[in-house]
Structure formats: structure tokens, C-alpha cells
Amino acid sequence: MATLTVPHPVPPVGDDCDNLHKAFQGWGTNEEAIISILAHRNTSQRNSIRQTYVETYGEDLMKALDSELSSDFGRAVQLWTLHPAERDALLAYEAVRKNTANGHYVLIEIACARSSHELFQVRENYHARFHKSLEEDVAYHTAGDFRKLLVPLVSAYRYDGAEVNMTLAHSEAKILHEKISEKAYNHEEIIRILTTRSKAQLNATLTHYKNQFGNDINKDLKTDPKEDYLALLRSTIKCLTCPEKYFEKVVRFATKGLGTDEEALTRVIVSRAEVDMKRVMEEYYKRNSVPLETDIKGDTSGDYKGMLLALIGHHNA
Amino acid sequence: MATLTVPHPVPPVGDDCDNLHKAFQGWGTNEEAIISILAHRNTSQRNSIRQTYVETYGEDLMKALDSELSSDFGRAVQLWTLHPAERDALLAYEAVRKNTANGHYVLIEIACARSSHELFQVRENYHARFHKSLEEDVAYHTAGDFRKLLVPLVSAYRYDGAEVNMTLAHSEAKILHEKISEKAYNHEEIIRILTTRSKAQLNATLTHYKNQFGNDINKDLKTDPKEDYLALLRSTIKCLTCPEKYFEKVVRFATKGLGTDEEALTRVIVSRAEVDMKRVMEEYYKRNSVPLETDIKGDTSGDYKGMLLALIGHHNA
Numbered sequence: 315m316a317t318l319t320v321p322h323p324v325p326p327v328g329d330d331c332d333n334l335h336k337a338f339q340g341w342g343t344n345e346e347a348i349i350s351i352l353a354h355r356n357t358s359q360r361n362s363i364r365q366t367y368v369e370t371y372g373e374d375l376m377k378a379l380d381s382e383l384s385s386d387f388g389r390a391v392q393l394w395t396l397h398p399a400e401r402d403a404l405l406a407y408e409a410v411r412k413n414t415a416n417g418h419y420v421l422i423e424i425a426c427a428r429s430s431h432e433l434f435q436v437r438e439n440y441h442a443r444f445h446k447s448l449e450e451d452v453a454y455h456t457a458g459d460f461r462k463l464l465v466p467l468v469s470a471y472r473y474d475g476a477e478v479n480m481t482l483a484h485s486e487a488k489i490l491h492e493k494i495s496e497k498a499y500n501h502e503e504i505i506r507i508l509t510t511r512s513k514a515q516l517n518a519t520l521t522h523y524k525n526q527f528g529n530d531i532n533k534d535l536k537t538d539p540k541e542d543y544l545a546l547l548r549s550t551i552k553c554l555t556c557p558e559k560y561f562e563k564v565v566r567f568a569t570k571g572l573g574t575d576e577e578a579l580t581r582v583i584v585s586r587a588e589v590d591m592k593r594v595m596e597e598y599y600k601r602n603s604v605p606l607e608t609d610i611k612g613d614t615s616g617d618y619k620g621m622l623l624a625l626i627g628h629h630n631a
Numbered sequence: 632m633a634t635l636t637v638p639h640p641v642p643p644v645g646d647d648c649d650n651l652h653k654a655f656q657g658w659g660t661n662e663e664a665i666i667s668i669l670a671h672r673n674t675s676q677r678n679s680i681r682q683t684y685v686e687t688y689g690e691d692l693m694k695a696l697d698s699e700l701s702s703d704f705g706r707a708v709q710l711w712t713l714h715p716a717e718r719d720a721l722l723a724y725e726a727v728r729k730n731t732a733n734g735h736y737v738l739i740e741i742a743c744a745r746s747s748h749e750l751f752q753v754r755e756n757y758h759a760r761f762h763k764s765l766e767e768d769v770a771y772h773t774a775g776d777f778r779k780l781l782v783p784l785v786s787a788y789r790y791d792g793a794e795v796n797m798t799l800a801h802s803e804a805k806i807l808h809e810k811i812s813e814k815a816y817n818h819e820e821i822i823r824i825l826t827t828r829s830k831a832q833l834n835a836t837l838t839h840y841k842n843q844f845g846n847d848i849n850k851d852l853k854t855d856p857k858e859d860y861l862a863l864l865r866s867t868i869k870c871l872t873c874p875e876k877y878f879e880k881v882v883r884f885a886t887k888g889l890g891t892d893e894e895a896l897t898r899v900i901v902s903r904a905e906v907d908m909k910r911v912m913e914e915y916y917k918r919n920s921v922p923l924e925t926d927i928k929g930d931t932s933g934d935y936k937g938m939l940l941a942l943i944g945h946h947n948a
Contacts, residue, residue, distance in 0.1 A: 434751065437788045447790045449783075450827035461819070465827075466766075469786035471754045473764045502778070510767035510782075 317591035317627040320354055330355070331367045334375070343382045345617040352395055353624035356588060360395055386576045387618040394584040394625065399435035400443070402428070405581065406436065406468075407444055410451045418460060418546055419564070420581070421452060425467035426553035427560065430474045437468075459500040459543045466509035467550065473512040483518035484526075486511070490519070491527045494534050499544060508547070513554055520555060558590055562597035565606065574613040579622070587625040595626065634908035634944040637671055647672070648684045651692070660699045662934040669712055670941035673905060677712055703893045704935040711901040711942065716752035717760070719745070722898065723753065723785075724761055727768045735777060735863055736881070737898070738769065742784035743870035744877065747791045754785075776817040776860045783826035784867065790829040800835035801843075803828070807836070808844045811851050816861060825864070830871055837872060875907050879914035882923065891930040896939070904942040912943065 330351050337344035337351075355363065367375040379392050393401050402424045409417035424436060440448040449469045456464055486507050493501040511519065523531050532548045552560035561582050568575035568582070586594055598606040607628045614622060623629065647668050654661035654668075672680065684692040696709050710718050719741045726737035741753060757765040766786045773781055803824050810818040828836065840848050849865045869877035878899050885892035885899070903911055915923040924945045931939060940946065 434788070441788075441790050441792075445790060445792050445794055447788055447827060447829070449787065450790065450829075453823045453827045461823075465823075466782065466786065469783065469788070470766065471751070471758075471764055471786070473758050473762060473767065475758075475762055477762055506770045506778075506782075510764060510770045512764070512767075 315590040315592045316588050317595070317625065318354070318356060318587045319627050320356055320359070324355070324359060327359070327362045327366045328370070330363050331370050334363070334367065334378075335371055338378055338382050345383070345387065346620065348379075348383070348391060349617065349620050349624050352391060353621055357397060361397060364395070385618070386580065386614075387616065387621055389576075390580045390584060390618060390621045393580060394587075394621075397439075398585070398588070399432065399439045401585065402432075402436040403439035403443055403448070405585075406440065406448055407451070410448075410455045413455045415542055415545070416578075418456075418464065419549055421464055421468060422546060422549050422553055423560075423581075423585070425464075425470065426550055427557040430470070430472045433468070434471055460546065462500060462502075462505055463509070463543075463546060463550065466505065470509055472510070475512065476514050477512075478514050478518040480518065480522075483515065483522050486519045487523040487526060490523060490531060491534075494531070499535070499547060504547075508550055508554070516551075517555055520551070558593040558597050561586055561590075561594045562601060565594065565598060566602060569606075569609045569613050576614070576618070579610075579614075583622050583625050591626055632907040632909045633905050634912070634942065635671070635673060635904045636944050637673055637676070641672070641676060644676070644679045644683045645687070647676075647680050648687050651680070651684065651695075652688055655695055655699050662700070662704065663937070665696075665700070665708060666934065666937050666941050669708060670938055674714060678714060681712070702935070703897065703931075704933065704938055706893075707897045707901060707935060707938045710897060711904075711938075714756075715902065715905070716749065716756045718902065719749075719753040720756035720760055720765070722902075723757065723765055724768070727765075727772045730772045732859055732862070733895075735773075735781065736866055738781055738785060739863060739866050739870055740877075740898075740902070742781075742787065743867055744874040747787070747789045750785070751788055777863065779817060779819075779822055780826070780860075780863060780867065783822065787826055789827070790832075792829065793831050794829075795831050795835040797835065797839075800832065800839050803836045804840040804843055807840060807848060808851075811848070816852070816864060821864075825867055825871070833868075834872055837868070875910035875914050878903055878907075878911045879918055882911065882915060883919060886923075886926040886930050893931070893935070896927075896931075900939050900942050908943055 337347040364375045406424050409420035437448050452468050453465045489503050493504050535544050535548050565582050568578040595606045610622050654664040681692045723741050726734035754765050769785050770782045806820050810821050852861050852865050881899050885895040912923045927939050
């Protein structure tokens, strides 16, 4: 379901490093060469390139990219080149300091649309890079209902097995329905269930919720004025149960209407290209009757456009 | 600061396995042989013994111990033989199902008196053995203020560097003092600070608390009727900042007065023998003017006594 394409055979890592180094030389930078290499290497290949680059040229590749590239293109290449856990740690660090609705969504994505092990790797990287814990920063920079939801989400290490306890699914669907009916959306039981149960268990609970009470839980969470918090709850549920639909929506909002939200567009594409971007694009086409690549071509330009198209498996034509 | 003693040179692991296997043969069991081997091997040596034992005899050593040994001695040998993270996962699993004050202390110990990495290993082991997450079980089986404190404690992955932000230490000492003065002991800011800050940062905050406001924070937390929760808060602070004093107290309560709390005594000795049991014993002597080994000899007997004395570095005489 990844859109990333890697050539067969993959060139030797030394050649990749030499070609990147050449692309940085002389007047200007050869952006196309950079895209043709980095946008077509997977995480472990990019890691090897970084390691070999610093051994060969005595310079950190990330620093070279930072000094050679700028704006949306530079940001996309840099975020992409990082290991996913490093990238998420950086995105979380930036998001937590904003403490805006947008920042909260980034935290939700990292906490809910990654595997338990991946989220833990983000927390390890956060320690290493920022000399703090992720949950410490989230707890310090948020407040109220947002804090109540976000801190346990980013601290979770959910069980990731497929086992489901149907008795529990029934009783917890009932609890969710009761609390939602009472409009007690920030009730600690809602938060407990959403922040601690395994994804398999939550899927069973929410399927039962719909069968038993008639609506998708997210529909029942859509009818109240406490809008920001409710939107965050809905996003939590979507990221946990159908991330491709969540990311379709983020990309849709980023490209539709006046202007483009490059930050969101870049984030989704770099973080899903190696995961499930194909499914995000299928959802996009279903929902919008136009392929994502068409909207990206219309909304972006130059090397930034080239980078995004390469990551979603399309050539810039 | 460990009390564990390991012979030099350590016998070959095959010999240990053969001697254990012999100790299980025939009428009765040779408990002394079991103590002389297992109580004098460190974690990685015990792991090797378990691995070699199952390879050699086709039987899990833990199962053999379970069928050969019983009561307090059997429990001590079994808990000791487990890898510390497996042991803690098991202790936490048992504790969470009790949902009593005693169970809460066990959770506090595991959450606060281990390193961040060790606590995470406990969470991994909890997944593997119980097909659930530790925080999921804690959240499900606790309620109210206990839940508010325990869930973030067991979910924490605290930064473990030595850096301290003194400005933050001052501001958070003030917050703690304000909330305690208002008797708002379950205030989310108290919980945030205690459950997310690094141990180094908390030490700085609590030192400033004492300098600025006159009392040890635990003294200020000792004067209210909401006793159980306050006692848990004080234990949290003690486990985070001076675990040897916390464990001295647990051992003292386990041995003093009528009867002995074998469960607590075993737990402290098996979990600290390889860590800081020497310091716990120094504290014990300072506080009680009698060596811990004397009180253990008076309170326990037989192989159980032999096992505990071996773990604290004393021969059974």
C-alpha cells in the first residue's frame, strides 16, 4: 500500500552519496538529482546513505540539505530523509509548542496512526534529541480537556495483538453510548477506553456501538458546540480505526479551496508514502472524483511538486 | 550497592543445570543446592541457566521449580529466577487485580523505582505474557484519584538525563506548594509534575520546595484525612527520589510487629538484591539500630530464611 518506488537494482550507497554530493556542488543545486535519489529510497536505504555520506564527506547529510534547499521543497526533502521516528519526534516537538488545533492533530496522528512500537521509538528519539519526554512536553503545553486526551494518547503502549474480548466490547460500547448521550464527552471512561484499548479491541467495540445504537460513533460526536475537542475525539477514533480516511481528509482540506496548506500536505505524504499512501489516494479518488496527483499538480509547482509526485509514485509530467 | 554475591569463577552453565536437575530428582528436593546455585547468579546468568535447562532437559526451569517448591520459599525462588522485567510484569498483573492499597504500592514501585528503560521492558513483557497493556489494566481496575495518579505513572517514559532547568524547578515547586496549601492534593498540576518530570528535575524541584517553603514536601503531605491517596503520593515521591528509604520502610513494616508480611519482604529483597539492597540495609540499620539480617532470622525460618539471607549476602548461620 506504499507509493514509494525503489529502483531494481538499487545503486550502491556510495554512488548515491557521490551523486548527492555532486548535486550540491558549484552554482545552484541539482534538485532533480536529489529527488531522483532520495525520493526513491526506503527508510533503511536512506539511513545507509546518511551514514555513508558523513563517513565519506565528513558532513551530516541533513545539514547539507538544510544549507542547499529551502522553502516547501527543502522541508519536504528533509522530513522525508529523516528516519520516521526522528521525523515524528521533530513534528511532535514543533506541534506541542504551537498548542493549536493543527498542532493537536499532528500529535493525534503520531499517537494513533503509528504502531505501538513506532510510537515508542518516537518517544526514544524525543529523549535523544530534545532532552525531555514527549508526554512531559505535551502535558506542560496543553490544558483542560485537550491535555486529558492527549497525554494518555502519546504515553500509550497499546497491546497490538488481534485478540478481542466481545463481552468487553459490548460493555464498553454501552459506556461510550451512555456518556455520549449525556454529552459527557470528556468523561474519564471515554478517555480511558480510547487511550488504552488495543486497536483490535476498539474496532470490535465501535462496530458493536454502531450495530447496537444505530450510528457511527463519529456521527454521534458531531452534534455539539464544544467543537474543537469533539473534532479531536473524532480524529482520534479515525486515526485508530481507519487512518487512510483520516489522511484523505487532511489532504483534501490541504488542497481544496483557496490556497494550499503545504505543511499538512507535506506531512501526510512524507509520513504515509512508505506506509499506506496508495489507500489514502484511493480514498481521495472515491471522495473527490479526481486523482490526488491532479490536485497536487494544480496546487504546487517546481521542485516541491516534483518531490511530492515522486513520493506518491507519479512522474512530474 | 547490590547484595547479590556471585562466585569467581562462575561454574559453567551446563554444570548449574545438571546440579539443579539433580536437586529435583528422587525423594524430596535438595533446597540447599537450589539456593546455592540460583541465589548466587545474576540476571544474565539466570537467563542462560533457563535457556540451557530447557535445551538440555526439554523442560522449562520455571515449571520445574513450580512443581518442586512451594509456599514462601517457592515463591521467592521463582520470583528471583525470573528476569526483572518478567518479574515486575507478573507482580504488576497480580497487584492490579487486587486493587488494594498494597497492590497500589507494588505499582508505584514498578513505575517509579525502576529506570525508564526498565519500566518500558515491563510493559513489553506485560504485552507478551498477558496480551494486554499494563496501563490498560491499571486504568480498568482502578478509579478516582488512584487512577488519575497510577495510569500516568505506569505509562511514563521519563527523560533520564541529568540536566535540570532551575527556572522550572522554582516555578513548579511554587505550584506544588500552592496546591498542597489549598489541600488540592489530586490537582492535575501536582499529578502532571510528579508523573512526567525526569528524576533529576524532580529532585531539583523538591529541594527548592524544602528550601523555599521550609518543609519536606512529604511532611506537608502528611496532615490530611484523605489518607490512602496521600500515602500513595508520598510513596511516589519517595520511590522517585530516595528508593532505598522507601524500601527500608516496606521491609520495616513487613518485619515489625506481630506476624510477618512475607509477600512484601520477598518482593523487596528479590527486586533490590541486584540493585541497591546494601543501601536499603544501611537505611534499615540507621532507622532500627538492628541489622536487617537479625530481623529476618527472627521472622523467617527454613529454606525461605536461607534464600533471603543468601540474597542479602549473608550465610544462614
